[in-house]
Amino acid sequence: MREVGTFPTGKEVILSRRSPEEPLRICWSGLLIPRKALEILLHAIRQCKNPIEVTVLGGGVMEKKWKNLANDLGVEKQVHFKNQVHHDDVLKYMANSHALCITSIHEGGTGTVVLEALQNGLPLISMDHCAFKTVINERIGIKIPIKNKQQIYSDYAKAMDFMYENEDIRY
DSSP: OOSSOOOOOSSOOOOOOOOTTSOEEEEEESOOSGGGOHHHHHHHHHHOSSOEEEEEEOOOTTHHHHHHHHHHHTOTTTEEEOOSOOHHHHHHHHHTOSEEEOOOSOOSSOOHHHHHHHHTTOOEEEESOTTHHHHOOTTTEEEEOOSOHHHHHHHHHHHHHHHHHOHHHHO
């Protein structure tokens, strides 16, 4: 039994297909605090070859810093900060997304967001560490090895580009 769980919604999961003319919609959800490392995703977006849009769900002490970083990197139009939203709305944002990115550099267990993403049929992109190492496999997502910052940024970008370019596999 996992240490966290989600409640059944009683609703059928309808996976969101991406049409060729639309960007890959990435969801990121969590507290905007240092250990959640949203800056990884912001740097990766800049390296993507394909159109990517990110919805950031959550608030916290790093919000202003990460908004400024998005501006400095020139990706501010691709990143939509929604602040803290009601849990039902989080699930709606996820249902309208094509993937969930997890950038946490430290977690005590499997985050609830992982199970919520899976409940919504979202593939995951995460670093290959913490509980994500054992929970995420090639059927449900892409794990990023950890060597150095530039490699991590590059590998997140490659993972998002792969999902954009391989809709049938992503779906």
